[in-house]
Amino acid sequence: MKKKIFFHADLDAFFAAVEQKDNPQLQGKPVIVGAQPGSRGVVSACSYEARRFGIKSAMPISKAYRKCPNGIFLPVRMKRYIEVSQIVIRILKAYTPDMQQISIDEAFLDMTGTERLLGKPIGVAKQIKKNIKDNVGLLVSIGIAPNKYLAKLASDYAKPDGLLQINEGEQETFLNKLSLKDIWGVGQKTYLRLIELNITSIKMLRSFSQNILCSMLGKATGKYLYKAVRGIDPVFFKVYHPKTRSISNEITFEYDRKDVAGIKKVILELSHQIMFRLIENGDKAKTVTLKLRFNDFTNIHAQFTARHWLCSAEEIYKIACELLKSKWNEKKAIRLIGIGASGLDKSNQPAQLELFEDKAHKNRKVEKAVFNIKKKLSGVKITKARLLEKDD
């Protein structure tokens, strides 16, 4: 069998780097992209200059502001980042037909068997880095390894502007240099659980049998970690996500609230957003999920699966209101509300239509029409009268 070679390419501080590239005055300065200070949001990304102040992704924006009041706080310009990302992806694709983008700023390249054509992997990686720097103005870190999982860990380790190759036989030596927290798939909870179990290093974790790990941490996590600490690909990254399984929209209020009418208005708005997205993607759904986060940060999920495909925002709204009624006594203040749709299927597949043309189907037709108008006149607000009314 041919020796496998994978690259993992990961753009450094991507959102912040795009802002610095688009506005050279920001170069060398602490740039923090995310929510505005004073709001309840978090940091989406920050430049390396900002990291020196102790700022990290996902940190509450208020905390970031305290750490670096003179930082440059910018809103997320997702559209722009997607544009830039697409340019980078096109460049990467030129090096191998087998490229797998796994997020807006990272991708795997299967470079197996390209050596005769392109040369040694390390040289190709240097070329890619230069290509992206010269043509897009961004720094990328690249990890090279016999499997995707190690390649990902290698690029993380080498950041920023890094390049690291892990060869066959070097897996465990490399892994021993990492902390348990660096293992992809070990988050805060699993980390604390391991510490509780007196497991403090990757080397220690490797001394346990798969059965013991499964009994301590659950079947999936146990099997996963058993492979991960040996540098065997635990197959976290499926080749393809066969299809989208769910969509959701959620919103955190600027202040916690209990006003039923106002909350229902938000539910109606979210229901419309979900329905529009379903139509846009050509999806149908059967299950509605309501998510609530209370002021004490406890979460509740409630879901209901209809016997037929959901046909209108109105229907999603009604189900969500029923779920709200069943899960909320109007006493606890609500911080976040979300609506989701799952059990998705593509509309063009033969649908099991109800035997009668009910109101919901007509509603869906109306919504499709409104959706098309909205798409044409993006920027013009067309919305249900109820969303505009003061009281409901």
Next chain:
DNA sequence: TCTGGGGTCCTAGGACCC
């Protein structure tokens, strides 16, 4: 210090059917 938004997958229990 006060914690976003959008996803995926896992666990575990219960209902129901054969």
Next chain:
DNA sequence: TCTGGGGTCCTAGGACCC
């Protein structure tokens, strides 16, 4: 009275990732 096992679907909660 006691009581199988497998499969599938649904619900609720939670961990994790970017």
